[in-house]
Amino acid sequence: MKSYTDRAVVIRTWPLGESDRIVTLFTREHGKVRAVAKGVRSAKSRISGLIQPTSELDLLLYRGRELDVIQQASLVQAHLARVGVEPSQFGSALEWLEAIDSLTLDRHPDPVIYELMNRGLRLMGDEPGPFLLGALLVRLLDIEGYAPNLTVCGLCGAPGSFAAFDFASSAPRCSGCGGEPVGSEILAKAASILAHRVSEVLTDKDARGGREFEAFAIRLVKEVVGRGLRSTGVVASLLEPQATQNQPS
Numbered sequence: 001m002k003s004y005t006d007r008a009v010v011i012r013t014w015p016l017g018e019s020d021r022i023v024t025l026f027t028r029e030h031g032k033v034r035a036v037a038k039g040v041r042s043a044k045s046r047i048s049g050l051i052q053p054t055s056e057l058d059l060l061l062y063r064g065r066e067l068d069v070i071q072q073a074s075l076v077q078a079h080l081a082r083v084g085v086e087p088s089q090f091g092s093a094l095e096w097l098e099a100i101d102s103l104t105l106d107r108h109p110d111p112v113i114y115e116l117m118n119r120g121l122r123l124m125g126d127e128p129g130p131f132l133l134g135a136l137l138v139r140l141l142d143i144e145g146y147a148p149n150l151t152v153c154g155l156c157g158a159p160g161s162f163a164a165f166d167f168a169s170s171a172p173r174c175s176g177c178g179g180e181p182v183g184s185e186i187l188a189k190a191a192s193i194l195a196h197r198v199s200e201v202l203t204d205k206d207a208r209g210g211r212e213f214e215a216f217a218i219r220l221v222k223e224v225v226g227r228g229l230r231s232t233g234v235v236a237s238l239l240e241p242q243a244t245q246n247q248p249s
């Protein structure tokens with residue numbers, strides 16, 4: 001059987017040729033999959049409106065050697081691919097999906113990530129808050145085994161609360177061991193997420209603190225990805241230079 005059904009969220013899309021798109025999907029049962037959606041850029045396509053980042057779809061796919069082919073698609077939920085969503089909200093959702101893309105390998109099923117991805121998109125649509133994206137990213141790093149140990153200095157092992165961080169080794173630094181200054185409240189927020197006290201972080205409505213926490217979490221993700229986790233599939237590396245992100249229409 002070369003065809004299979006699965007449920008998936010559209011992570012990103014690229015134009016291919018005159019009328020097709022390549023779609024990165026995070027599927028519930030097959031993990032991250034790249035597929036071709038044929039004819040979706042022509043006006044006659046019945047599914048073009050569905051192939052949008054953040055949309056959750058039920059799909060019939062044909063298993064190809066490198067790229068699968070989307071044969072049928074129906075909408076489960078649009079998440080943020082809908083009219084009336086703030087551009088900043090949509091931007092956060094794309095950042096969230098991009099982190100999932102860069103921290104997961106192709107065709108590795110991960111139902112925990114699938115559930116977290118959907119929960120994150122739902123919260124971004126329904127009750128976005130300043131700490132939401134940062135909290136999701138720290139949780140994602142934790143699930144994937146890349147969360148920092150925030151209880152001891154990464155260099156000398158001294159315990160305590162810290163106000164500096166070494167991103168290259170993803171570890172805090174005590175006052176005697178250098179590192180970049182990072183607000184102790186930011187590290188405390190990350191520690192709360194890692195201790196599964198997520199709600200006490202999400203109820204904080206401080207916009208500036210949220211931006212700083214988000215920047216910290218994005219930097220953590222980028223450092224992990226920079227250390228070489230990213231899957232270097234032939235298709236991905238060929239497509240990366242022309243990557244474009246869609247806005248919902």
Ligand SMILES: [Zn+2]
Binds near residue numbers: 153154158175177
């Ligand atoms: Zn130290």
